[in-house]
Amino acid sequence: MPKSNTNEMPRLLKQDQAQTIQRELLAWYNKNKRNLPWRQNKDPYKIWVSEIMLQQTRVDSVIPYFQRFIERFPSIEDLANAPEEQVIKAWEGLGYYSRAKNLHAAAKEIVFNGDGKIPSDRKSILKLKGIGSYTAGAILSIAYGKKVPAVDGNVMRVFSRLFALADDIHSSSTRKKMESIAEQLIPEENPGDFNQALMELGALICTPASPTCLFCPVRSVCDAYEQGIEEQLPRKKKAKPPVQQDVVIGFFRYREQFIGEKRPDQGLLAGLWGFPTFELSPGEDPLQKIKNFCDQKQIPGSKYIIKGKFKHVFSHRHWKVDVVQVDVKHPSFSLPATWEWMGIGQKEEKTWANVYQKVFKLE
């Protein structure tokens, strides 16, 4: 019987192409890999922390956070025993704060309910909060040398070009297809280095715009390069435009004190500190919005001034911000539950979302 149709997946890989990719990519990686802080050893804890930080975040942004984080929490026990506020504080400014909460929760799970070791099998590690298919593969292959794919955005872009695949890389079925390709491609020897080599190639050579194919170690077996379509790949559907939202931020003051607001535990900037923030309907006047609120809540405002304006961009939401300073006659009125009087000292203690750091800078 010919075995041509016995594979579950379409036969995307030619044998010689696969071998060339393995050989050339590993050789290139050994010569060109960047010296990154989490590449100094294979401590699963450090690999884990780095991979969580690197989710949707560039290497250059992560480096200083990683170094401070490891300094502050050198081991998984240190992390598990730390209060959550400290973990969030170490994440301040990095974004996607649920990553920090999930990392902390998983550390506690491992240390207090597990054996203190990060699991080395895929099924167990996938149960941990914040670890999905990619991160599981990255930890298992890099830290434990397991032959498990780690398909991220870089790898999908590289595969789209190497094999001239026109699948939309934003669709969830495409990632499964890419993982099955990676399964066939990943070598027994050095699976961790191979996974990192694919990502490193995507970061340094096979870049989203104007890839430097002339320096590419696998150019000779790249289908997109051969067809001259590398600039057209990968294919992706256009993202939905972000929501435009006008907001007004209240900066309430009494002498050297100001009011902070703890954001809700769910949603945007969950659990971080900021200032009282109100969404405006189209055309609504920010000053009037604050005044009305003070009247309703019997907040004794004496002076209301527009302190500044700025724009802030979240990936899925654009804020046009007016900051209104409210001087109050006296601080002894009842505060909403999430509000708190504080002094300049609390600025360092609490964790502030970046958008609210901009308010401090208006001072």
Added chain:
DNA sequence: AATCCGGGGGG
């Protein structure tokens, strides 16, 4: 399958 969740760097 769609949507939500930050922030920043580079073209």
Added chain:
DNA sequence: CCCCCAGGATT
């Protein structure tokens, strides 16, 4: 201005 980054959780 645009893209998209060593993605995962939720619905």
